Amino acid sequence: MIEIKNITKAFGKLQVLKGIDINLEKGKIYAFLGPNGSGKTTLIKTILGLNQPDNGEILIQNENIKNNWQYKSCIGYMPQIARFPENLNMMELLGMTRDIRKTASDEEKYISYFNLEGARDKKLKNLSGGTKQKVNAVLAFMFNPDILIFDEPSVGLDPVAHLKLKDLMREERDNGKTILLTTHILSEVEELADEVIFLLDGKIYFQGTVQNLVQTQNESNLERAIAQLLLQTEKKSKKLSFQAA
Amino acid sequence: MNSLTKIIKYSFYDTWRSWWALLYGLFFLVISATLLYFSGDFNKAIVSLLNIVLLLVPLISTVFGVMYAYNSREFTELLLAQPIKRNNIFLGQYLGLTLSLALSLSLGLGITFLLFAGTAEESVHLGMLTLCGTLLTAIFTGLAFLMSALFEDRVKGFGIAILIWLFAAVIYDGLLLTFLVIFNDYPLEKATIGLTLFNPIDLSRILILLRLETAALLGYTGAVFNKFLGTALGMVVSLGALLVWIFVPLLLFLKKVQNKDF
Numbered sequence: 001m002i003e004i005k006n007i008t009k010a011f012g013k014l015q016v017l018k019g020i021d022i023n024l025e026k027g028k029i030y031a032f033l034g035p036n037g038s039g040k041t042t043l044i045k046t047i048l049g050l051n052q053p054d055n056g057e058i059l060i061q062n063e064n065i066k067n068n069w070q071y072k073s074c075i076g077y078m079p080q081i082a083r084f085p086e087n088l089n090m091m092e093l094l095g096m097t098r099d100i101r102k103t104a105s106d107e108e109k110y111i112s113y114f115n116l117e118g119a120r121d122k123k124l125k126n127l128s129g130g131t132k133q134k135v136n137a138v139l140a141f142m143f144n145p146d147i148l149i150f151d152e153p154s155v156g157l158d159p160v161a162h163l164k165l166k167d168l169m170r171e172e173r174d175n176g177k178t179i180l181l182t183t184h185i186l187s188e189v190e191e192l193a194d195e196v197i198f199l200l201d202g203k204i205y206f207q208g209t210v211q212n213l214v215q216t217q218n219e220s221n222l223e224r225a226i227a228q229l230l231l232q233t234e235k236k237s238k239k240l241s242f243q244a245a
Numbered sequence: 246m247n248s249l250t251k252i253i254k255y256s257f258y259d260t261w262r263s264w265w266a267l268l269y270g271l272f273f274l275v276i277s278a279t280l281l282y283f284s285g286d287f288n289k290a291i292v293s294l295l296n297i298v299l300l301l302v303p304l305i306s307t308v309f310g311v312m313y314a315y316n317s318r319e320f321t322e323l324l325l326a327q328p329i330k331r332n333n334i335f336l337g338q339y340l341g342l343t344l345s346l347a348l349s350l351s352l353g354l355g356i357t358f359l360l361f362a363g364t365a366e367e368s369v370h371l372g373m374l375t376l377c378g379t380l381l382t383a384i385f386t387g388l389a390f391l392m393s394a395l396f397e398d399r400v401k402g403f404g405i406a407i408l409i410w411l412f413a414a415v416i417y418d419g420l421l422l423t424f425l426v427i428f429n430d431y432p433l434e435k436a437t438i439g440l441t442l443f444n445p446i447d448l449s450r451i452l453i454l455l456r457l458e459t460a461a462l463l464g465y466t467g468a469v470f471n472k473f474l475g476t477a478l479g480m481v482v483s484l485g486a487l488l489v490w491i492f493v494p495l496l497l498f499l500k501k502v503q504n505k506d507f
Contacts (some may be wrong), residue, residue, distance in 0.1 A: 048326045069330055077326040083319035085259035100327050169272045172436040
């Protein structure tokens, strides 16, 4: 579904991605984990074509995404921060995206699912952060895309909406969609992820199921396993700097 | 309708509906009505109005342009994740904003004109003023967008965009005058024409004063334009230079965002 081949990306002197290779399959939820600055968002943005990689290539449904914009019609994206043109209302925003994508959409289903009926004619600037985030979710789901990308989707959502979003992700996974998720909430990962991709310092440090990760670290739960993983890497980098010295 | 026109349509709606666009239009309506009402002389009113347009239109376009470009950043990211060509997104936002600002200005000036029902000759003059305002809007919105693409830091981008306005509106004249005084002994006419091409505000002033034939107000640069190029050619040259002022920053902006990381 998504093939990422040896992607590197630097911003100035800062090397953010240092050779990422992964294959993401259909019908799975992939959780991208890692400390701040590990390259999660950069990787997601590279897949979306917001960033352009320095080296390597990305194939989506066997199509190289370089200098290509049509492939984005099979992606639904829910970004971390929801900000829209202030003076449009929700229906106009959805109408605009529908106008742009020209594919069949089912926004009504998701408007009622996320309880957004009351927000229809309100200007977007008057909606609360959480409500805007729900509008973002509607935008991601309404075109029934094959790939769904969520960048820390739970930020600002109330517990009910969060629960509903997670249910929807599972449902879409069962419908054969590929779902990419970055998050810092480990319970979300435990509940949802079929595979965990742990990024550290621009490289993939671990890839496997949650169980797998917990077992390899000899720990009782995911939180402890991740902490263990981070501790190990800290020790390693200390050792390296000691050797270098 | 292709994706470019759709982006234009929605950015236009978005700006057109904000209070600022309305206030902007209203300001020109009130100012032009007041000037026309009290001065009684259409040409005099036009010249006063010209000075206001030359100063304020570039400033407001710069401020609006920078604010719009930085504030719509997250939404631009969302648009970039949609199946649209990159250039269409940015060109669409630029045209949407430029059109709504130009429309506010034209309505402000146009309504006054209808209220006072001027003659055919006067309507041409007012048309020229509106045209200049529109060209200046397009130029300074483009420069503002370019600065926002060049500088990640909003304060820096905003500061430099305002400096460009300050330079064109105020400092440039002073520098030109100093230059003319220092090199007083040399024939400076051609150099002056060349230097004027570098300032869109001065160019617009010349364009409209050539049309009004208010020779006394042309100033040195305008007089040189008039003397060496004549009214018709002078107008063509200044109009052409203004168009270059629109397209160069716009093309640089589009080139910059084509490969920009978001």
